[in-house]
Amino acid sequence: MIYRNLGPTGLKVSALSYGAWVTFGNQIGDPVAEKLLHTAYDAGVNFFDNAEGYAKGQAEIVMGDILKRSGWKRSSYIISSKVFFGSEAGLPNQIGLSRKHVVEACNAALKRFQTDHIDLYFCHRPDPETPIGETARAMHDLIIQGKVLYWGTSEWSGEQLRIAIDFCTKHNLHCPVVEQPQYNIFHRERFEKDLAPIFKSPGLGTTIWSPLASGLLTGKYNNGIPKDSRLNVAGLEWLKDRLTGEGSAPRLAAVAQLAAVAKELDVSLPKLGIAWCLKNTNVSTVILGASKVEQLSENLKALEIVDRLTPQVMAKIETITKAVID
Ligand code: NDP
Secondary structure (H helix, E strand, C coil): CCCEEEECCCCCEEEEEEECCCHHHCCCCHHHHHHHHHHHCCCCCCCEECCCHHHHHHHHHHHHHHHHHCCHHHCCCEEEEEECCCCCCHHHHHCCCCHHHHHHHHHHHHHHHHHCCCCEECCCEEEEECCCCHHHHHHHHHHCCEEEEEECCCCCCHHHHHHHHHHHHHHHCCCCEEECCCCCCCCCHHHHHHHHHHCCCCEEEEEEECHHHHHHCCCCEEEEHHHCHHHHCCHHHHHHHHCCCCHHHHHHHHHHHHHHHHCCCCCCCCHHHHHHHCCCCCCCCEEECCCCCHHHHHHHHHHHHHHHHHHHHHHHHHHHHHCCCC
């Protein structure tokens, strides 16, 4: 494993990390979740990603139990939670980024994780109904109380982040230091263009999500949808439609061409997709998702092939995908 600094902070995060969306408390049983977390940790992964909204809080409960049983030192790993979508019924103050919900959601996540601090606490989406200053002050206060170590955002635009950073700087508050955007071969605009000025100054860590576009970049949907796939998980019909429904043919065709590139390099398609993300030095960590130990073991080897993605290989990937990226 290699470790990268999380943007402008001194925190070292493993270049590959592991997240709980769809899987923990939902798609997979708890014993599989335990095996997956151990597989990741044993490979040097030190960051585990979670959110209040994953399986309505159950993902944090499952992860918290596993971490407690593991006996691993708290200083050896980093955990995150995210606030916005809520873990309860969705009453007006059980979602969003108001001071009330940010603080109550943090306290609830600490209980679920059975810990006294969350290392990275993300605003899971921007909340147009709450002034940025209110959220920023709530995050700052949680940091001062020692409940949160660093705060960040997920899927915020460059402009929204810049406003938050300027507000915090002006009022001497802890700034957001990390953003969690989607980033993969097919989805690049936000990461490569919109956030680029902030990477330059003042600096920003990134924990990128869906490096394999929810499995699309593994080629697993090129011949129909496997039965045990996330696309058959209840509630994810929208994702199934997006990845395999109307308009999906050009991307599926590009995946077939990427498979040929992977074959030429003698690497698997999942490793190629993850290594492509790792090539970008503005990526602090690639959050892996996996519902099976074999998938995770395979994906954890992506670091070994990063050097094989020469400029010529990267150019080939560009040619194949340029008409289908967003
Ligand atoms: P991926 O894009 O890597 O998708 C993971 C899924 O792809 C797996 O569950 C599996 O699907 C399939 N897969 C992975 N590896 C393989 C392989 N080697 N062979 C075959 N299939 C494979 O990542 P996620 O979408 O899960 O995102 C990673 C993490 O990012 C999440 O767990 C979460 O922590 C975070 N995230 C954050 C978001 C945010 O808004 N901030 C949004 C989404 C994710 P299957 O189960 O069908 O086999």
